[in-house]
Amino acid sequence: MSAHAKEKGMGLWRRATALTLLLLPLAFLLASGAFAAARKTGDGKVTKASGRCGSCHPDERVAFEKSRHAGEDMHCTSCHGGNDQSLDEAGAHQGNGWRGKITRAQDPAMCASCHADEKVMQPYDLPVDQYSQYQTSGHGKLLAKGDGKVAVCSDCHGAHDVLSAHDPASRTYVTNIPRTCGTCHGDTTLVRERKMKDTYHEYLGSVHAKSLFDKGNLKAPTCVSCHGVHGAAPSDIGNVNKVCGRCHTAERRYFKSGPHAAAMAAEQMAECSSCHGDHGIAPSETARLASSCVKCHDKGSKDEVLGATLLADYQSAAEAIEKAEKVVARADAVPIQTEDYKARIEEAHTYLFEALTAAHAVSPEAMSGYTTRARSVGEEIQEELGSKLQNITVEKLFLLVFWFYVIVTIGIIRRFRDAGPRAVK
Amino acid sequence: MSTLASETPARTRRDRAVDWIDARINLSELFSFLTHFGLIYTPVDTRRPLRDVLEQIRTTPLESYARWPHILGLLTALLFALEAVSGILLAFYYQPTALGAYDSTRSIVRDVMLGWLVHHVHMWGSWLLVAVVLVRMIRLFWDGLYQAPRELLWFSAVALAWLVIQLDFTGLLLPWDEQSYWSAVRGLEIVWALPIVGPMLSALVGGRTMSEDVLNRFYVLHIIVLPVLYLAFVYLTFATMRRVGLSRVGGVAPKLTTFRRHASDLVIITLLLFAGLVTLSTLMPFQFHGPADPYRTPKGTLPPWYMLAPYALFQLPLPRWIPGLALVGTAFTLPFLPAIVRAAGNRLDDKRLRMAGLAVFGLWLVLSVLGAFVDRR
Numbered sequence: 115m116s117a118h119a120k121e122k123g124m125g126l127w128r129r130a131t132a133l134t135l136l137l138l139p140l141a142f143l144l145a146s147g148a149f150a151a152a153r154k155t156g157d158g159k160v161t162k163a164s165g166r167c168g169s170c171h172p173d174e175r176v177a178f179e180k181s182r183h184a185g186e187d188m189h190c191t192s193c194h195g196g197n198d199q200s201l202d203e204a205g206a207h208q209g210n211g212w213r214g215k216i217t218r219a220q221d222p223a224m225c226a227s228c229h230a231d232e233k234v235m236q237p238y239d240l241p242v243d244q245y246s247q248y249q250t251s252g253h254g255k256l257l258a259k260g261d262g263k264v265a266v267c268s269d270c271h272g273a274h275d276v277l278s279a280h281d282p283a284s285r286t287y288v289t290n291i292p293r294t295c296g297t298c299h300g301d302t303t304l305v306r307e308r309k310m311k312d313t314y315h316e317y318l319g320s321v322h323a324k325s326l327f328d329k330g331n332l333k334a335p336t337c338v339s340c341h342g343v344h345g346a347a348p349s350d351i352g353n354v355n356k357v358c359g360r361c362h363t364a365e366r367r368y369f370k371s372g373p374h375a376a377a378m379a380a381e382q383m384a385e386c387s388s389c390h391g392d393h394g395i396a397p398s399e400t401a402r403l404a405s406s407c408v409k410c411h412d413k414g415s416k417d418e419v420l421g422a423t424l425l426a427d428y429q430s431a432a433e434a435i436e437k438a439e440k441v442v443a444r445a446d447a448v449p450i451q452t453e454d455y456k457a458r459i460e461e462a463h464t465y466l467f468e469a470l471t472a473a474h475a476v477s478p479e480a481m482s483g484y485t486t487r488a489r490s491v492g493e494e495i496q497e498e499l500g501s502k503l504q505n506i507t508v509e510k511l512f513l514l515v516f517w518f519y520v521i522v523t524i525g526i527i528r529r530f531r532d533a534g535p536r537a538v539k
Numbered sequence: 540m541s542t543l544a545s546e547t548p549a550r551t552r553r554d555r556a557v558d559w560i561d562a563r564i565n566l567s568e569l570f571s572f573l574t575h576f577g578l579i580y581t582p583v584d585t586r587r588p589l590r591d592v593l594e595q596i597r598t599t600p601l602e603s604y605a606r607w608p609h610i611l612g613l614l615t616a617l618l619f620a621l622e623a624v625s626g627i628l629l630a631f632y633y634q635p636t637a638l639g640a641y642d643s644t645r646s647i648v649r650d651v652m653l654g655w656l657v658h659h660v661h662m663w664g665s666w667l668l669v670a671v672v673l674v675r676m677i678r679l680f681w682d683g684l685y686q687a688p689r690e691l692l693w694f695s696a697v698a699l700a701w702l703v704i705q706l707d708f709t710g711l712l713l714p715w716d717e718q719s720y721w722s723a724v725r726g727l728e729i730v731w732a733l734p735i736v737g738p739m740l741s742a743l744v745g746g747r748t749m750s751e752d753v754l755n756r757f758y759v760l761h762i763i764v765l766p767v768l769y770l771a772f773v774y775l776t777f778a779t780m781r782r783v784g785l786s787r788v789g790g791v792a793p794k795l796t797t798f799r800r801h802a803s804d805l806v807i808i809t810l811l812l813f814a815g816l817v818t819l820s821t822l823m824p825f826q827f828h829g830p831a832d833p834y835r836t837p838k839g840t841l842p843p844w845y846m847l848a849p850y851a852l853f854q855l856p857l858p859r860w861i862p863g864l865a866l867v868g869t870a871f872t873l874p875f876l877p878a879i880v881r882a883a884g885n886r887l888d889d890k891r892l893r894m895a896g897l898a899v900f901g902l903w904l905v906l907s908v909l910g911a912f913v914d915r916r
Contacts, residue, residue, distance in 0.1 A: 446827065448649075449645060510822065513821050516814070520811075527803050527807055527810075531800050534797055534799040535797060
């Protein structure tokens, strides 16, 4: 190929490249336009999830498209029946098992038509026993009796906008559960009408709610932790300690070993909640070791004295640790090595915490095992660190020796100074 | 005594040692260098033999500045030397990083042998140095020692005061404990609020937030830049003194003394100063605070005491630039006081000027007290 031809060939090549580069943004624009058009879901357009139903039911369509169901080959017709491709109302609202608006009484069975079907639920790894559990629950039993106001599936999960319980926007997400139950159990009118307890507002004041909402502890108990999820039922006397004991295992063990367990069972008293309350459980308070006895026992009785003994035992141990902490703070301000002592104080706090747990046995012997250990750790630290701090005070006496040498040295220098002439003429 | 040593033959052992040295190095050069720092007043000719130089130093009378009120100037230099020595010892262990600063400081005070003493001596020394430098400035003002030919002495006294305050402020941050951290933040807020100077300084330390970068820059300023500048002004002070001599306030001439007596006095004063610092450090050690937490300001945190007056000024319900301009203006006019006094002519006699100075000092004290309480409510 000659040089000229080569040049010409290269010119063509260059022109083609330039053209491609010019067309590239155009192609991109076209492609993105087509893409946007494909995504656009204007009124009356057929969409995968809701068909043509949204033309007349736009709010329901919007709610449904956001739901967990929309992405899973579910359509309006799956629950409501009818024909979602029809262009007129009469055609849409007939055939295919048309049901129209689903009543509260129909609701659980309708949801169960899929959610109790192992074959349908298996790909999602979802349980299929919710419907049977629901039927045993307080809600389910009342519904069966014809009570139209009790909770059905859609009251807790939503109707069109059902979301997964793992979605923080869901009504059934852990932090939203109290409010979802509270829709009825915290509704003052409904509560008065049906003679229920306003358990929602009681719960909001509890230590459990504080842990859930204020500290963000997602493991903190909500309504369903004690009452069950779909098989929601109140706990009976005799079962309360088992329910609480699911988390508070050590407390339950100590309680059962103590005199209260048999006595309260005989008197038909609820175990944990008799002292701690039920929904509005207050934070543990050590003073209650003594103050809660007189709720049942006589004032001045030996039982009240026992409570006071437990409290005094606990307080003396707590005081020893508090003093030890003050000594550690003083040592830190010097500073002296305190890491070991801080670790031991942590340990003492654990004993102190265990002592409160052991107090459920209402026996000084069970509790003193822990309080004695806590107290002795506190006293040891006070003594050891205290003597180290004392040593520093003693070390200050070395200043006397230091000044002695300083004064002697100055004396020597003065003699050297005065050995020479006082002034030069 | 008055006969020159070179005329008599070398007989004593000391004479032989001096000759031995003189035959090998020219130590006269060292003594010539030392004259710049005030210990030796005699002009030293580096070409003359060492024996002559030593004899000259020994026999030339000098004005003793190891006595009140000249001792303030001496302390400015001596305390700085003690700070330098203790500071170098601290720098052996200190790590100027946000992670290491607190732990290394704590290990100096807690674990290193006698580290607590060095640390506390350094801190007490800084307190004394700030006090001495400020008292010296007041004294020079009161006795009118900024007048000709002592303008440069005044200039360097003001410069030393500024440098000491900056040394103290930069050093304060280094332990990186909760008090030092937040005290420095409060102080920097004042600096950054100043017009013109504030933005320039914030650019120098790298922005308006406290960070590891600020720590690093403060460290470099504290151990290199500011001490070198300080030494330069110490030199300027002594160089001025060598030309104009010690002051004669009230017509009292400074005592003439010998080199031997003067040097002995210096050693005694240094020893007493060190012993005093050790005593203060042992009997009144500074409290050791917890580590700095950038997300939690301890209650009642104040800027360092010498910044309380500007702190109070900025709390006044005025636009920031008014107190800011007043502060910057004062800072820049103070070194040029002699020129201002001369420009004012005979309208400002000594007495009026003293009263004006007293009023400014009183205002500063009142503002400082206000600044200490302004945050507490």
